[in-house]
Amino acid sequence: MQEPKRYLITAALPYANGLKHIGHLAGAYLPADIYVRYLRAQKRDVVFVCGSDEHGTAIPIQAMKEGTTPQAIIDKYHEIIKQNFADLSISFDIYDRTSAPIHHETSQEFFTALQEAGELETRETEQYFDEQAATFLADRYIKGTCPNCGFDGAFGDQCEKCGTALSPDELINPVSTLSGSAPVKKKTTHWYLPLNRHEDFLRQWILEEHKDDWRANVLGQCKSWIDGGLQPRAVTRDLDWGIAVPLEEAKGKVLYVWFDAPIGYISATRTWAKQNDKDWKPYWYDKDTKLVHFIGKDNIVFHAIIFPVMLKLHGNILPDNVPSNEFLNLEGDKMSTSRNWKLDMQDFIDDFVKKENGGPQLVDALRYYLTQIAPETKDSEFTWKGFQDAVNSELVAIFGNFVNRTFVLMHKLTNGKVPPVHADILDDKDRELAAAIQAAKVKIEALLEGYKFREAQFELIDLARKGNRYMQEKEPWIKAKAGASAQPEIDNCLHYCLQLCANLAILSNPFLPNTSRKMLHQMKVVDRMLDWENAGSLKLLSVGYSLRAPELLFRKIEDMEIQQQIEKLKSNSQPAPEAPAAVPAEQPAPPAKATIQFDDFAKIELKVGTIVTAEKVEKADKLLKLSVDMGTETRTIVSGIALHFKPEDIIGQQVVVVANLAPRKMRGIESNGMILMAEDKEGKLHFVQPGTQINPGAGVS
Template sequence: MHLPKRYLITAALPYANGLKHIGHLAGAYLPADIYVRYLRAQKRDVVFVCGSDEHGTAIPIQAMKEGTTPQAIIDKYHGIIKQNFADLSISFDIYDRTSSPVHHETSREFFTMLNDAGELETKETEQYFDEQAKTFLADRYIKGTCPNCGYDSAYGDQCEKCGTSLSPDELINPVSTLSGHPPVKKKTTHWYLPLNRHEEFLRQWILEDHKDDWRANVVGQCKSWIDGGLQARAVTRDLDWGIKVPLPEAEGKVLYVWFDAPIGYISATKQWAINNGKDWEPYWYDKETKLVHFIGKDNIVFHAIIFPVMLKLHGNILPDNVPSNEFLNLEGDKMSTSRNWKLDMQDFIDDFVNRENGGPQLVDALRYYLTQIAPETKDSEFTWKGFQDAVNNELVAIFGNFVNRAFVLMHKLTHGKVPPLHNELLDEKDHEMMDEIKKAKARIENLLEGYKFREAQFEVIDLARKGNKYMQEKEPWIKAKKKDAADATPEQSAAFQREIDNCMHICLQLCANLAILINPFLPNAARKMIYLMKVVEKMLDWENAGSMKLLSVGYSLRAPELLFRKIEDMEIQEQIDKLKNNSLPVPGEAAATTAEPAIAPVTDAPGHTAIKPTIQFDDFAKIDLRVGTILAAEKVEKADKLLKLSVDMGFETRTIVSGIALHFSPDEIVGKQVVVVTNLAPRKMRGIESNGMILMAEDAAGKLHFVRPESMINAGSGVS
């Protein structure tokens, strides 16, 4: 097999407009990381790039929701997402961002080259324009009634109730979300990439050259698009937020986010090269480079049709493969950010990794289960019960159990050292086990090279399962009793010990092999294993797999430590309850089946303030409530009522000015947890910018009390 000189591996750029959930992790980032870790173990020249996608309408829309600026939004979520990936052991060589100067420069150069070469065309079209806001409206800035289901708050690109993809022209009674007024049609000129010119190339390249080595879902979706006739696609749009089109006649226009985002792979490679004193160009121009895009199925068209056309026109190499996963559902339903039916990476980190008795072993537990259920060929489902079963019945009971038993028995039966192998006494079971170790390497390698990560991981666990079976059949503990029996002769005792030695030698060499083979999937467990074996990380090189000489005879190993812990029923029930309690109704549907009558304002109840006017659920849903921990407090000068608080929000520390100084001294509230309105627009008080508001309750005597959780929980936890 001819090996490329180098590999460039990309994972789809996540949108920096909010937290990312485990469906995203399972779709693109975890499989890419497994493949990259395997390539590194093979000592291949590989660069793994990714970064935040920070342009497009979703960013300013999120900024409006949070009462802040687009720049503040991308700075906030870029940092969170980057840290989430690091916490879950996703090993990018660089995690960049499309707001960087290098990316802006690279994208403008790309556009200019295509435009100057005549590969783009201009068209004048009519688009919706808000006369009050004096701006053209992107699809997400237009709402109206869905023609499919009648939902009256569908967006111009999709109805969030029925899921139908829409265009603004299809909406009934469209209005601008900026002004609330109906928009008008106005002429505008944009630049387009004429995909129709490249149908013949795409048909040959995808449907012929890659029909056998690309996944069926990728080839099938591409075939549907090509057979349907490709259309010219706009590469610019009328927006304030984005990369300015580098033409004097394009005032007020930016590059369309779908055009600039994949160029982010190139700019990230450039930045990696700058950071490491490398040459980036071979990774994008040398045909001896293997380019692989890991994506979810909603990105197939961009990475398998549109971006390859751009790369071809620009003179770059084309992707060798585009492994695309289907969607991951959650507890019987599709994951939905709008309905809060999801498990964010941050939530898993908070609830498992950062808790006592959490840490790297639970990072690997999540990686294991997501790989086991990876939606490689069809949609799959994450269930909390399935997660518990996978961890307890496989990681703990099979893989962890074998390694632990091997180390425990080594310390009991061979004085904590690797015993010798007595070749003259090897029997059929010994030879079968050693043969399985050698064969497993080739099977797993072939599966990883073919992007079949579920099957590859299964083979590793199955090898540990065979190790357990082998140990059970050899029964070294029974032989130890016979060796030490009062009626055993010295010759018999010596013979039993040699049989014990052989069994333990093979089991310990299997442990070393398991560390190498599991490393791409569960890197934290692999490193824990080489720590227990007192060997250097170089032992994890792939070339060492299959060897029966990884651990030297007579070498002392550390005392056993559990690789994984069981997931308790209580933890699972807590997550199920949390998911159900925090979920929101489908847009356009009531939260409950029976509508309750509106509560009339109370105006005459003694001792009670009047209830404020009724609001809709959507109004309440805009409020972002989170738990914070007060780190420091001090009085504000010349303000008797104000305290300046430093509050840990989990993802950042905020300054909040609160009018509670008459009720609490600074010392007595440090360390207390409070509920914070986190998306309140900043407000200056006595020259101090306050970023949030503390929720308080007032009793009949006028005394203030903190609204807070019953017991300490992680800062940043949501309140609903």
């Protein structure tokens, strides 16, 4: 495939109505930043745009809560969010805002172009109207009783008790949140984007052209929407906060926020181009541009169905990919702003980054852990103990330990200089490490190109792990006792370790940018070494070059810090709204996953295994470490079943194992497989097992 001339990378515009939490960071902004930093290291023409979404009902609602104006709200939170991203090393080329005049102009031009081309249609509908406030009511300005669970504080778009998506017409006894009175129905005219006209295009473009390169969650959600039949969607609404509809007959109406917000990517690009004396149009009109939207799963429909239709009708390029993450939970529960069960970016910055013994190293610590648990294929969970373990057991004990030992030994055994290579005594271990360095570059590059950031970071830490193993096998500190005769072996070992350190600086740059630059400082080299083309080289540091004394790259996270955060989370949280006891809330059925072909299923190898040992994983309430007899081998499998089974009760239990699942580190333990489980309606797990005793290793088909 031909390399694109340029890249335009977007991350979902956050609402400027409050602080943003680490679930937002992990979902869209961190993966986008990793990808962009990689592209820059590849010397590609790339622009990374984002900005605050400052329209919609969320803004005036927050203004009412804080007793101020919508303008004051967006001015306040725009600056906070922008600074939060900068503090956490998210490297936007521009962080713009949709209240800017250029965005109003761009959005109105976009609407006008579609209207004049006959791509919009008008409809007269009845909507709720507050006669006391003399205004039509947006969904969030209406409250009533949820028809699903009976909660009497449900909003017109969603019940925050049971999570059911609603429309105002479904609410029982609706009232206006503005006046407290019952609203009436009143006729109004709005403009609609007829998505139903574009089903064939979307089916071909998404489900055929991108069936092999888009994530399953994106394809599955798009297929569900398309198969269910697309409906016209209003692009205007009756509000006094937003971008005015540029039509004489539409006075008092504004563009619906879902319509104007993604156009913010275009207006932000225009602002960036003006600031940098560039032409913005190739980034949105030239087919040699690769457009990638990084989003969370709640934005899939807007970025994979609705905005592409808008772009197509407007003559713009279409996104090449829409990498969407699932949700990040927190300490066993969903993050919730209303219940204050969350970890805001601002809180992490205040508690770790800005405090003594904090700074950039803890920014990278958070980036590392969020990438390690990235919800790329399913919801994942942030735990404070998990964060501590990732930092202490991997960043400190593996990555930082290797770099520090290398520099300490270099100063002690080779006078603080890069030693020469004695080619005549190179052995298999030297050659294996050299091959591992070169292979790591290829693996990480392929994974980053495929938006598999979690796996790419694993390869990075695994390379550092191989460096530790190599040094341990070579034992230069032991050989030094033999005197000058052992110096050539010591030289070779430390030369290769130093070249590995230089490679780690390059390969870690997308993930751990502050650490990478700290390593450059220790090696006394310039940023140019971070160019991706240098990765894999064994000649990055010149023989005889003096390097600085070692500095610790990371610090340990102490038990006290973790305990404080857990207590803070629990003490600040608010109880969930209670539904009336007489109306039990039913659990919504889990969404159906994307349809797969038989060839996809055939890739999975299922085997019967017998659990021979089981033990709790230290500092992990949910994990058991299992030894499973697979017939020809005994495997270690880490399984999140500790809350459901006692270790001693499952010895001898036969289970079905996904045998060809890629190994994964969990709490420092490499897990080689996954045990299949079933969950009953009470949430209790049960083993999926053969009906009779089967020999371990037997296949399941």
